[in-house]
Amino acid sequence: MKLGARPSASIGPEKMSRAGGAGPRHVAIIMDGNGRWARAHGLPRAEGHRRGVEAVRRTIAAARELGIEAVTIYSFSSENWSRPAAEIGELMSLLKRFIRSDLRDLHTKNVRVRIIGERHPSDNEVQALLEEAEELTRHNTGLNLTVAFNYGGRNEILRAARKLAAEIAAGRLEASQISEQDLAGALDTADLPPLDLVIRTSGEQRLSNFLLWQSAYAELVFLPVLWPDFDRSWLEQALAEYARRDRRFGGLDPTER
Incomplete structure (x- = not known):
């Protein structure tokens, strides 16, 4: 199936597993294209971001229905603070509204919300709402x-390295004994399943400083759809592509040995 063509029928978890083995446990999404969607429709960027929030709701519902264990979304990068103040204000307002309107529903549906990234003191109300969602x-x-x-992603690795350095300085860890597992355990995602699949919308093909360590052996799927138009059918297309991949983690296919 060519990427970009919508699947002709709904794909349930049982179909995904029969088509290509177990589906991904952990899916990460780079939600790209809100501004371009708004421009294409002759609307302000703020409307693109608002429609993007609706796509988040659809995606959470679809992920639950398809049996995905973990979804990580790139909502606001550390580089996004360089955007115009008005746009940042609109994004923060949308985040606040999303938490206030959707948190109870997510809780009722047994969804666990976690926040990763560096805490930012610029908006105490946002920080308080994020902490409320986690708690x-x-x-x-x-x-x-x-x-x-x-x-x-770079900042996350830097913060993890500092944690390990503090352990060394305190005499609780030897530098020569640090393993990949130690560093992975110091990352924000330490208690999540290994990352299986990264989806990026809008047709751009880069990670943009997102989950750099975790993506080492994840499958990458780039879709041409702009984020506000993302729905279950696009998620299913990404899952179908994942099912066709041969994940070797650096090793050989058993038939080639």
């Missing part, structure tokens, strides 16, 4: 929804 849903056992806010 309310802390013991939920359904879909893990991780929101990357004020997040940058």
Whole structure:
């Protein structure tokens, strides 16, 4: 199936597993294209962001229905602070409204909300709402929804390295004993399943400083759809592409040995 063509029928978890083995446990999404969507429709960028929030709701619902264990969304990068102040204000307002209007529903549906990234003091109300979302849903056992806010992959690795350096300085760890598992355990995503699939919308083909360590052996799927138009059928298309991939993690196909 060519990427860009919508699937002709709905794909349930059982179809995905028969088509190509187990589906991904952990899916990350770079939600790109709100501004271009707004421009294409002759609307202000703020409307593109608002429609993008609706796509988030559709995606969470579809992920639950398709049996995905964890979804991580790139909501606001550490580089996004360089955008115009008015746009940043609109994005923060949308985030506040989303939490206030959707948090109880997510909690009722057993979704656990987690926030990764560096805490930012510029908006105490946003910070308080994010912490409320984490605390309310802390013991939920359904879909893990991780929101990357004020997040940058390089910064995450830097913060993890500093944690390990502090352990060395305190005499609790030897530098020569540090393993990949130690560093992975110091990352924001330490208690999430390994990342299986990264989806980016809008046709751009780069990670943009998102989950750099975790993406080392993840499958990457780039879709031409702009984020406000993303829905279950596009998610299914990405899952179908994932099912066709041969994940070797650096090894050989058993038939080639």
